[in-house]
Amino acid sequence: MNDDVVEFVREVSAQNPFSCYQCGKCTAGCPVAGEMDAPPNKVLRMLQFNDPDLLTIVSPWECVTCVVCTVRCPRNIDIAKIMEAIRQYRQRGREDYVHPNAVDVADLPQIAMVSAFRKLGEW
Amino acid sequence: MKYPYFPGCSLKGYAETLEKSALYVMEKLGVELQEMDEWNCCGVVYPMAEDDIARKLGAVRNMLRAKESGDKLVTACQMCYNTMKRVEMWMKDGGDGPERALKYLEDEELGEWGDGIEVVHLLELLKSVDMKPVRRTEMKVAPYYGCLLLRPKDVAIDDPEDPMLMEEILERAGFNPVFYPLRNECCGSYHVTAREDLVKERVREIVRSAKLAGAEVMATFCPLCHYNLRRYQDELPVYYFTELLAVALGSDEYMKEER
Numbered sequence: 001m002n003d004d005v006v007e008f009v010r011e012v013s014a015q016n017p018f019s020c021y022q023c024g025k026c027t028a029g030c031p032v033a034g035e036m037d038a039p040p041n042k043v044l045r046m047l048q049f050n051d052p053d054l055l056t057i058v059s060p061w062e063c064v065t066c067v068v069c070t071v072r073c074p075r076n077i078d079i080a081k082i083m084e085a086i087r088q089y090r091q092r093g094r095e096d097y098v099h100p101n102a103v104d105v106a107d108l109p110q111i112a113m114v115s116a117f118r119k120l121g122e123w
Numbered sequence: 124m125k126y127p128y129f130p131g132c133s134l135k136g137y138a139e140t141l142e143k144s145a146l147y148v149m150e151k152l153g154v155e156l157q158e159m160d161e162w163n164c165c166g167v168v169y170p171m172a173e174d175d176i177a178r179k180l181g182a183v184r185n186m187l188r189a190k191e192s193g194d195k196l197v198t199a200c201q202m203c204y205n206t207m208k209r210v211e212m213w214m215k216d217g218g219d220g221p222e223r224a225l226k227y228l229e230d231e232e233l234g235e236w237g238d239g240i241e242v243v244h245l246l247e248l249l250k251s252v253d254m255k256p257v258r259r260t261e262m263k264v265a266p267y268y269g270c271l272l273l274r275p276k277d278v279a280i281d282d283p284e285d286p287m288l289m290e291e292i293l294e295r296a297g298f299n300p301v302f303y304p305l306r307n308e309c310c311g312s313y314h315v316t317a318r319e320d321l322v323k324e325r326v327r328e329i330v331r332s333a334k335l336a337g338a339e340v341m342a343t344f345c346p347l348c349h350y351n352l353r354r355y356q357d358e359l360p361v362y363y364f365t366e367l368l369a370v371a372l373g374s375d376e377y378m379k380e381e382r
Contacts, residue, residue, distance in 0.1 A: 011173070011174075012172045012173055012174055013171070013172070013173070014173050031308055031309045031311075031325060032309075032321060035321055062314075062318070062321070064309055064311060064312045064313070064314055064321075065168065065171075065270075065312070066270040066274065066308075066309035066312070067270060067274035067275050068270075068274065068308075068309070070274070070275055071274050071275060071276055071283050071284070078171075078275070080171065080275075081171045084171040084172060085171075085172060088172045088175075097317060098316055098317040102317075103316045103317070107137075108137070108315065108316070108350065109133045109136070109137035109138060109346040109347050109349075109350050110132040110133045110136050110137060111131075111132065111133045111167050111200070111202045111313075111346055111347050112312075112313055112315055112316060112347050112350065113316065114132075114164070114167040114168075115167045115168045115202070115312065115313040115347075116313040116314075116315075116316035116317065118167060118168050118170075118178070119168060119313060120313070120316075120317060
């Protein structure tokens with residue numbers, strides 16, 4: 001695993017964050033941008049500058065993989081894949097956002113649990 | 124017509140109404156869905172990391188198994204559709220990843236990948252079948268697409284920004300579909316496990332949009348959207364898409380809840 005988060009993201013997402021020109025369409029369409037400490041376009045900017053905060057922002061966990069950003073990007077960057085790669089970097093470093101013990105699974109659909117633990121749990 | 128069919132975990136649990144009504148509708152329309160043998164988890168979410176091959180194996184295994192009984196694999200769950208369709212695309216792109224995936228599965232003797240198999244969603248089958256409703260309710264329905272049938276573009280079953288497929292089918296089945304802008308917006312999905320606040324806010328906006336358009340009920344194909352839309356609001360009843368069709372085709376079993 002590449003220790004450098006930007007290199008890791010480039011490798012694992014197969015996307016180039018440097019082709020982003022900050023038009024902001026991803027953030028405009030993102031249903032959870034309002035909750036994020038760094039909305040999608042800012043995350044791209046942080047990658048361009050190798051900002052150390054990439055390892056602490058909550059945004060990648062809040063991203064819900066609805067893929068609107070990817071569909072609308074005029075530079076054809078798969079931003080959802082970039083968010084996934086940042087999550088993966090942190091998940092593989094034993095970080096999680098949801099722990100199975102903390103979820104009340106009583107009546108949830110099966111797919112809710114599996115998807116949450118895959119996206120938000122330790123790798 | 125007969126197709127192999129992949130139910131997935133939720134249709135055998137939380138979303139059994141979806142499976143029951145879907146099978147009823149397809150039988151009425153003369154399409155036989157044969158549950159495939161020995162299916163396993165589809166993976167639930169598509170593993171987007173390029174190096175994450177292990178988590179794509181479940182979907183590859185399902186596709187290899189289903190290949191014996193047809194060239195299309197039908198799903199009713201949106202999550203299964205999206206995950207398996209994306210894995211299908213990934214396999215068809217070729218290269219080192221798919222080769223390694225097939226190598227992992229070699230010992231299981233599941234047959235050759237060849238040209239693979241085409242994963243299709245039930246809605247795509249409904250597009251081309253003739254439908255004669257026995258009752259026309261004219262009920263105002265807000266069809267809810269969510270994300271997984273429309274994004275990303277290469278697995279979209281309709282225009283990701285302006286889908287019409289559900290509306291067309293509802294119309295043919297004697298319903299009165301309403302148009303509302305948030306029909307393809309995310310419901311908050313798996314955040315129901317950790318960020319209820321976020322899901323509540325999404326659901327509130329989506330339902331408000333549907334209500335403003337005059338909807339009396341909402342219809343979806345996704346078990347998780349169904350759960351979220353039901354749990355976090357009580358203004359509009361929410362049903363599986365196939366429940367509505369079942370009623371139109373003569374069943375008295377569905378859409379009976381008082382809400």
